[in-house]
Amino acid sequence: MSEYGFEAEGLAKRFGKITALDGVTLAIPRGRVLGLLGPNGAGKTTMIRILATLLRPDGGRASVAGFDVVRHPARVRERIALSGQHTSVDEELTGLANLVMIGQLLDLPRRQARHRAGELLSRFGLDEAAGRLVAGYSGGMRRRLDLAASLVGHPEVIFLDEPSVGLDPGKREELWQLIRGLRADGVTILLTTQYLEEADTLADAIAVIDHGQAIASGTPADLKRQVGGHTIAVRLNDPADTEAAVKILTAVADRIPERSGRHELAVPVAGDAEFFEITARLHDQAIGVSELSLRLPSLDEAFRALTGKAAQ
Amino acid sequence: MTATTQPNVRPLAWLRHSLVLARRSLAKTTRNPGPIINGVVTPALFMICFLYLFGGSVAGSTDAYLQYLFPGILVIGAGLSGMVSTGTNINVDLKNGVTDRFRSLPISRLAPLLGSVLADLVRYLLAVTILFGIGVILGFRVHGSVAAALAAAGLAILFGFCLSWASVFIAVLARDANTVLAVSFITFLPLQFGTSVAAPTETLPGWLQTWAAINPVTPVMDACRALLNGTPVGGSLATALIWCAALFVGFCPLAVSAYGRRQ
Numbered sequence: 001m002s003e004y005g006f007e008a009e010g011l012a013k014r015f016g017k018i019t020a021l022d023g024v025t026l027a028i029p030r031g032r033v034l035g036l037l038g039p040n041g042a043g044k045t046t047m048i049r050i051l052a053t054l055l056r057p058d059g060g061r062a063s064v065a066g067f068d069v070v071r072h073p074a075r076v077r078e079r080i081a082l083s084g085q086h087t088s089v090d091e092e093l094t095g096l097a098n099l100v101m102i103g104q105l106l107d108l109p110r111r112q113a114r115h116r117a118g119e120l121l122s123r124f125g126l127d128e129a130a131g132r133l134v135a136g137y138s139g140g141m142r143r144r145l146d147l148a149a150s151l152v153g154h155p156e157v158i159f160l161d162e163p164s165v166g167l168d169p170g171k172r173e174e175l176w177q178l179i180r181g182l183r184a185d186g187v188t189i190l191l192t193t194q195y196l197e198e199a200d201t202l203a204d205a206i207a208v209i210d211h212g213q214a215i216a217s218g219t220p221a222d223l224k225r226q227v228g229g230h231t232i233a234v235r236l237n238d239p240a241d242t243e244a245a246v247k248i249l250t251a252v253a254d255r256i257p258e259r260s261g262r263h264e265l266a267v268p269v270a271g272d273a274e275f276f277e278i279t280a281r282l283h284d285q286a287i288g289v290s291e292l293s294l295r296l297p298s299l300d301e302a303f304r305a306l307t308g309k310a311a312q
Numbered sequence: 313m314t315a316t317t318q319p320n321v322r323p324l325a326w327l328r329h330s331l332v333l334a335r336r337s338l339a340k341t342t343r344n345p346g347p348i349i350n351g352v353v354t355p356a357l358f359m360i361c362f363l364y365l366f367g368g369s370v371a372g373s374t375d376a377y378l379q380y381l382f383p384g385i386l387v388i389g390a391g392l393s394g395m396v397s398t399g400t401n402i403n404v405d406l407k408n409g410v411t412d413r414f415r416s417l418p419i420s421r422l423a424p425l426l427g428s429v430l431a432d433l434v435r436y437l438l439a440v441t442i443l444f445g446i447g448v449i450l451g452f453r454v455h456g457s458v459a460a461a462l463a464a465a466g467l468a469i470l471f472g473f474c475l476s477w478a479s480v481f482i483a484v485l486a487r488d489a490n491t492v493l494a495v496s497f498i499t500f501l502p503l504q505f506g507t508s509v510a511a512p513t514e515t516l517p518g519w520l521q522t523w524a525a526i527n528p529v530t531p532v533m534d535a536c537r538a539l540l541n542g543t544p545v546g547g548s549l550a551t552a553l554i555w556c557a558a559l560f561v562g563f564c565p566l567a568v569s570a571y572g573r574r575q
Contacts, residue, residue, distance in 0.1 A: 052416045077418040088409030092340045104332045105419050107325065149413065 002066035005188025012059035020046040022212035033189040035203030043212040044192035081150035085161040096130040120148040140171035196299035224296035237288035326420035333427025351393035351439040359385040383537035384509030390472030399479035399492040456542035464539035474556040477563035484570040528555035
């Protein structure tokens with residue numbers, strides 16, 4: 001049994017003249033969550049479609065749950081589930097009928113398929129909506145049903161293609177809880193997202209792809225470190241102290257601080273020595289602060305530094 | 313989370329999965345009976361128009377003409393449902409995420425397509441039954457045996473089923489449902505009317521006679537007409553069956569392979 005939930009090596013895919021993937025290598029151990037991060041058109045969906053056996057790669061190789069996606073697609077399909085960017089449930093059927101159908105396609109006898117469907121509908125808080133047509137579901141309900149449909153067959157690996165697109169923040173948090181629950185069950189998850197926050201909160205490891213290439217990978221903390229440096233942020237009690245504070249920060253960090261927000265100054269520094277120095281000098285001059293922090297760059301800043309453009 | 317190393321090979325899994333998907337398709341039809349109504353009303357209207365417009369001049373009386381016209385209309389009824397609704401249904405499925413889910417399940421790539429076509433079989437049966445009822449009300453009488461009449465209905469349905477694979481193939485290749493509809497309608501006219509449906513082919517102009525002679529729909533209509541009227545079927549039945557087989561053997565694998573390769 002492979003120790004990897006899935007792995008890809010030098011994966012390449014072209015559509016006509018467009019190179020969607022240009023030699024992507026990534027892997028994640030079983031039971032972990034890999035966040036695949038990148039702007040629109042970076043190749044995230046192509047990556048998922050190849051791993052889910054919907055597309056054949058033009059080059060490289062990939063295996064999921066230990067089986068090669070090109071040589072043993074049927075065995076891969078027995079072990080995976082796909083939850084799409086566009087909800088892949090049937091709108092003209094009820095929630096219950098959707099799940100029972102998937103169960104029967106997975107060779108569960110009708111009675112068991114109904115039992116499994118009922119189990120999942122309760123778990124995902126869809127008991128009451130079970131008998132209603134999916135067309136009348138809200139966006140959040142559809143997403144939950146879609147996720148439930150992915151779990152009918154107890155997959156070892158789940159591909160979630162931008163699961164929280166179009167959900168409002170409350171619903172997104174709810175979905176994250178469900179995804180954390182899957183990880184707790186030992187499922188390997190590949191999650192694509194444009195939301196840095198989402199990758200940061202859910203993923204054990206992150207791979208950043210852009211223009212079909214993996215440009216960085218590691219844990220969220222690794223990525224932030226790769227981008228280098230820390231940031232000191234100071235929020236002043238009294239705006240009248242701003243000028244004095246700017247002088248101190250400029251002197252210690254050797255860079256002019258950025259004014260972010262009200263009475264807040266931020267400046268990148270090499271390490272914690274500068275932090276203590278700045279703290280001491282602020283104290284000496286009796287400049288009062290309401291907030292003072294030393295932190296790694298946000299994933300947002302990391303992404304911007306890596307791709308050379310702002311995250312969307 | 314049991315990981316068997318052997319894929320589950322169960323006998324006839326493809327057929328069972330197709331039936332599950334056929335039931336899905338039928339569940340939707342009961343909520344949205346439009347395609348069935350279309351499959352019945354359109355040929356019934358053609359029948360009524362032809363019957364009262366041309367009956368007198370072509371056959372001397374509408375009663376005599378109905379005996380000639382009705383079998384062809386039956387074939388159109390079965391063919392129309394297959395050509396139009398099968399293709400659009402499949403294309404709509406391909407557009408939304410459901411197809412991605414089906415294709416990522418450990419089921420045969422044939423199952424989603426066959427499921428849709430099998431559901432249509434029920435629709436043809438319904439269309440043919442209702443058309444028969446309308447025909448009888450208008451005065452059509454079966455002069456062959458009951459078995460022959462059933463064979464005629466069966467042939468119309470079988471032909472609809474086989475022809476629908478061409479429509480499935482188009483649906484898998486086409487970008488959107490409008491393209492499918494356009495192609496279906498453009499091919500529908502010459503295919504269904506460039507035949508012996510309204511008048512014996514000998515009475516048609518030369519170029520149309522040539523087309524009607526090679527058109528697969530003509531022998532199906534001829535065979536149905538002979539079976540229902542109790543006249544000798546001649547070679548038309550064999551030719552019709554060969555065409556059915558050819559359409560199925562030709563288009564079914566093409567459609568399934570295009571479905572598997574669709575990106």
